[in-house]
Amino acid sequence: MNTTKKKQVPFTIGIDVGGTKVYGILLDHDDIILARAKKKTKEGTPEAVLERIKTLISNLLEETNTELEEISGIGIGFPGPLDPTKGIVLEATNLPGWDHFPLTQHVSDILEGTPAFLDNDVNLGTLGEALAGAGKGASNVIGIFLGTGVGGGLVFNKRLFHGTSGTAGEIGHMIIQHGGPPSPRNLRGSVEGLTSRTAIVQNIEREIKNGAKSLLREPILSGKKIRSSALAKAFKQGDKLVVRTLEQTAEFVGVTVGSLINLLAPDVVVLGGGVMEAAPEAILPIAKRVAKKIAVPDAWNNVRVQEALLADDAGAMGGALLARQKIQIFADEKNDK
């Protein structure tokens, strides 16, 4: 392997494997995305996903007139429990056949030995935002993603922090209202139980069933799935029930953010995910006001709380940046010897 050449052209590829699509980017050394590509995940077996990754990468290389040997590494984001050190997917909640699948080994094998790295999708979304999105230039960044559930990630000194068990960043399972309303995992008052889209929709549904008026009344009573975009539309139209519910959600987000600022004193807290992308103006101002009240002044004066900037690119961006970091660490260790 010609490491000198690789160091001159440290292009990397990031792949975000999701339940519905596999999404990839090719990143240059200045954090510029040179190309994007995506494929439907479909059957989602390891073989099918590997095939899609291979095709995606071919597309990215073709589109940019790049050779595979100019790619120094590939970083892959995957949902669900995995071992990032060994590059093994432990299981995949919504995809079949992934029990202890050595994903990075297989990806590397089908791509002429190009090094591959693995981490979970939320961690990589946080890393992407931290280094090339909302947190650009910062060292310590917390990512909070409000969607069906609530995911989180921690970047300290520009690196992902995994903790001892590898599970660090489970912000959704922190308790912010002990004794509060029921939450997932038989808890009460967890961040996820108070701020996920699932929780928001459940609150709206309950009030509607109790007779509250809302633009969402008909779709909810007819059993339609309420997406973040529908919430955002109703919010923008001034729907009182939706406005009130999102304001309450924002308050809980603020409590979470304020507590995390006191604990970790980061440069940036990035808020992302479907709920935030659909209606940042519903969440961000209230969340900041509440967080400011909780945070100790020194920490507050050194932090930015802001919305995510990379949208669909975040996870793949994090993958590409993870690959670059790992290759760099590898090169540094080699030089030390």
Added chain:
Amino acid sequence: MNTTKKKQVPFTIGIDVGGTKVYGILLDHDDIILARAKKKTKEGTPEAVLERIKTLISNLLEETNTELEEISGIGIGFPGPLDPTKGIVLEATNLPGWDHFPLTQHVSDILEGTPAFLDNDVNLGTLGEALAGAGKGASNVIGIFLGTGVGGGLVFNKRLFHGTSGTAGEIGHMIIQHGGPPSPRNLRGSVEGLTSRTAIVQNIEREIKNGAKSLLREPILSGKKIRSSALAKAFKQGDKLVVRTLEQTAEFVGVTVGSLINLLAPDVVVLGGGVMEAAPEAILPIAKRVAKKIAVPDAWNNVRVQEALLADDAGAMGGALLARQKIQIFADEKNDK
């Protein structure tokens, strides 16, 4: 400076400056405390504290037949806001004359240039426990100290984590029961407002004024200050009000610990401070049971939750270990060049 010799005898001294006493230890390279010394803080001006530090160190050296040149560094723990990087005390809540006092510079000056380092007392207590106490052998350790207030510290990869503003570890100011009872800093439901000795005594006092029976009835109604030892004594005698109050406190401690395990996935959570030292059996079993329910299984299976082991030595131990770490980093950087 003979660095080769210093590396052969990396003895360090740790000093813990408190509101009532200045406490010091001399530590050998195997984490053995060779000597302890203490002095009353008394007037507490910088000049007086410096004089006491000088005397303490003389005592430590004499007792162990050690020369000052055999000491590679001195680590000092100090209460209140400070700048650890510059070694400057920003202010001291209960001591006069400390506004922006460059403590490490002065300590180094009166000790023939021996390098001195500074951090806050709770951080150093956590570092001491993490590396040489309850967390010995671990990489990632969270310290929670329940006393008049609630202090916290974070050790990641065997190093103190300060965050961007330097204030990281303010566990006492995290919110675990949004909308809950009043807490310090005009908050509601903060860890400090629910688990400090101050909160415990206030709860007991309120119930006694409402007519509850308790062994603490007479001392509380006569305005006596209730210390942790008095709480522990009443608990051991089965005082129902005290038992109930400490059980409730323990539940809140468990909520805090469980949430922190989900966020940071540490090896060890160390519980210390006056309340814990007086009656660990009142807090620890319930806190562990509650934390286990909250923690995600992978993180729980990799963590130990246990009481602090070093008692009064913790802060000074952390100081001595901080000095050793800093000297080591300095030596490594020099070798790299």
